[in-house]
Amino acid sequence: MDPADDLEPGRADSATAFIALLRELKSRSGLTYRQLERRAADQGGVLARSTLADVLAGKKLPRPELLSDFVRACGDGARADEWLGAWSRIAAQPPTVPAVPAERTAAPSAESPVLPGRRRRLLVGLAVVGVLAAAAVVAGITGWPRTGSGAPAKSALREPLPAHLPVGSALWIRPALAPGLCLSDGVVRDHRYDSLVAVQRPCEETAPQRTTLVNAGVGTYRIQWYRPELGAGCLRLRGQGAGAELLEPWDKCDLASHFRFEPARAANASGYRIRVNGQGCVGIKGGGAEPGTEAVVEPCAQDARQIFTVTPVSPVSPASPETSTAPTAS
Numbered sequence: 001m002d003p004a005d006d007l008e009p010g011r012a013d014s015a016t017a018f019i020a021l022l023r024e025l026k027s028r029s030g031l032t033y034r035q036l037e038r039r040a041a042d043q044g045g046v047l048a049r050s051t052l053a054d055v056l057a058g059k060k061l062p063r064p065e066l067l068s069d070f071v072r073a074c075g076d077g078a079r080a081d082e083w084l085g086a087w088s089r090i091a092a093q094p095p096t097v098p099a100v101p102a103e104r105t106a107a108p109s110a111e112s113p114v115l116p117g118r119r120r121r122l123l124v125g126l127a128v129v130g131v132l133a134a135a136a137v138v139a140g141i142t143g144w145p146r147t148g149s150g151a152p153a154k155s156a157l158r159e160p161l162p163a164h165l166p167v168g169s170a171l172w173i174r175p176a177l178a179p180g181l182c183l184s185d186g187v188v189r190d191h192r193y194d195s196l197v198a199v200q201r202p203c204e205e206t207a208p209q210r211t212t213l214v215n216a217g218v219g220t221y222r223i224q225w226y227r228p229e230l231g232a233g234c235l236r237l238r239g240q241g242a243g244a245e246l247l248e249p250w251d252k253c254d255l256a257s258h259f260r261f262e263p264a265r266a267a268n269a270s271g272y273r274i275r276v277n278g279q280g281c282v283g284i285k286g287g288g289a290e291p292g293t294e295a296v297v298e299p300c301a302q303d304a305r306q307i308f309t310v311t312p313v314s315p316v317s318p319a320s321p322e323t324s325t326a327p328t329a330s
Helices: 015-029 033-042 049-056 064-073 077-091
Strands: 171-175 181-186 197-202 210-217 220-227 231-237 247-250 259-266 269-276 281-284 295-298 308-312
Touching: 015 049, 015 064, 015 077, 033 049, 033 064, 049 064, 064 077, 171 210, 181 210, 181 220, 197 295, 247 295
Parallel strands: none
Antiparallel strands: 171 181, 171 308, 181 197, 197 247, 210 220, 220 231, 220 259, 231 247, 259 269, 269 281, 269 308, 281 295
């Protein structure tokens, strides 16, 4: 029996369910994106890795020709017509926008990153539709034992923040060296880890993802990403194996990393230094300003690549100085 025989595309009742089946088909094939691309080419098809990654991440349904090339490359070509029939039915459905749920409270499982019941190396699904919520400004935070440089005094920073940090509001977390970009999910550029991780992307391209801070106690927060059709995932430092320094979203928020936002200033940049469970600070790899550059956890340093601003989502251009926010020392 073909290992994909029990995958029944005809039973998928939504785009989310259909794409989940496609991800499972890829997983069972045991092939990487590069190998699928090559196999499709050998079969006379075209299967661009970047396009396939977008599809399996849930950004969009595949085109019929891409779907056909994909299932053939995965070894399920005998049922290509069945997959295409399911695609036609689902593509005709009107989109829906579910309400934003509260943070999940399911029992944690150390083997369950991203979504329950799915393998560790599956990509976090993205929704095809969604809306960004109204937001409030992120505020200053009380002190914490230092492992690197200390926070500057109030006079070293530009503007004060409110005295309390609101949680549950839609935010942009922006690298100080690339103010038009925001932390969001993306693929690792060198493909050393086959899962979505935190990268910097143009802020206007992050929708429908919704970034919020969830109170984790004692002045720490979880960074939560929400997608309308697939729910919430919270960032966690991998800490081992390939891409140990990367941050990836886990469905089990109780297992996610705790982050502490400290007022900081470095080389004409002011904002927050984001510490991770005493394991280091979040920075942009190499200080790069290019979209797609990964966020990494590295030793804390007085370095502008470890400075971030946290601002409310708004229709104002993310790079506009009117939206710039810097913290005060508590």
